[in-house]
Amino acid sequence: MKIEIQNLKKKFNKNYVLKDISLTIEKNKSTIILGQSGCGKSVLIKTIYQLFKIDSGSILYDGKSEVDIDKFSMLFQYGALFDSLKISENIAFTDYINNKTNFHKKVFSLMNDVGLDKSIFDRYPSEISGGMKKRVAFARALYKNPKVIFLDEPTTGLDPINSDKINDLILKVITKRKVTAVSITHDIKSAIRTGDNYYFIHDGIIKDKGDCKKILKTKNKIFKAFIDGADLKY
Numbered sequence: 278m279k280i281e282i283q284n285l286k287k288k289f290n291k292n293y294v295l296k297d298i299s300l301t302i303e304k305n306k307s308t309i310i311l312g313q314s315g316c317g318k319s320v321l322i323k324t325i326y327q328l329f330k331i332d333s334g335s336i337l338y339d340g341k342s343e344v345d346i347d348k349f350s351m352l353f354q355y356g357a358l359f360d361s362l363k364i365s366e367n368i369a370f371t372d373y374i375n376n377k378t379n380f381h382k383k384v385f386s387l388m389n390d391v392g393l394d395k396s397i398f399d400r401y402p403s404e405i406s407g408g409m410k411k412r413v414a415f416a417r418a419l420y421k422n423p424k425v426i427f428l429d430e431p432t433t434g435l436d437p438i439n440s441d442k443i444n445d446l447i448l449k450v451i452t453k454r455k456v457t458a459v460s461i462t463h464d465i466k467s468a469i470r471t472g473d474n475y476y477f478i479h480d481g482i483i484k485d486k487g488d489c490k491k492i493l494k495t496k497n498k499i500f501k502a503f504i505d506g507a508d509l510k511y
């Protein structure tokens with residue numbers, strides 16, 4: 278699905294978080310959203326997902342303003358697994374809450390796709406590692422065969438080896454399943470590895486955009502400072 282955003286504004290109370298955002302998410306490509314903590318990245322993808330209403334501007338989904346959000350799924354920033362549910366029930370959550378019980382085969386297949394061992398099928402989230410939790414969250418996001426998948430910091434909190442594993446997984450899934458992916462990350466290496474296009478948000482607007490493979494060649498001073506981990510308040 279192609280998603281076109283024009284002059285999007287979003288405020289909470291009187292504070293504009295997104296002041297003027299225009300960007301295009303290309304069909305079956307991987308778009309990366311970058312920016313300092315608190316700049317509105319999560320708000321942006323939740324707005325695209327229609328969890329928040331926009332204040333002005335427009336979002337077109339394949340040219341239309343209406344969209345069936347059942348075609349979307351999201352890996353939330355904080356994983357959001359249900360502690361009282363088994364791994365299998367977390368993955369098949371949409372069917373589980375509707376009292377459907379024939380999800381075992383599909384769950385096993387997805388666990389295999391994301392590299393989770395069958396033995397954790399009946400375990401609870403507290404019994405598995407952080408990297409495994411991210412995989413479970415990823416499998417849950419894939420469960421309904423989304424056309425668009427939003428990944429809010431899929432590798433944050435993981436060590437470099439597990440981050441690389443999740444990044445490989447993201448690449449594999451995007452290619453194999455032909456989905457449109459929109460990811461937020463703080464990790465430039467992940468952006469280069471898993472992204473096609475990037476957008477860098479600063480002070481409520483898009484300050485830089487381009488090809489992820491050319492991120493390190495950016496001429497944009499603020500983005501450069503962000504990459505170098507410098508203070509952006511100037």
Ligand SMILES: Nc1ncnc2c1ncn2[C@@H]1O[C@H](COP(=O)(O)OP(=O)(O)OP(=O)(O)O)[C@@H](O)[C@H]1O
Nearest residue numbers: 289290294312313314315316317318319320321354
């Ligand atoms: N539901 C809400 N109600 C009021 N303010 C909100 C709400 N959600 C987010 N905000 C505010 O919007 C701003 C942007 O938040 P957001 O979570 O999008 O940041 P972010 O770029 O994702 O940061 P991080 O990298 O730390 O996750 C913050 O100032 C936050 O307090």
Ligand SMILES: [Mg+2]
Nearest residue numbers: 318319354429
């Ligand atoms: Mg966020």
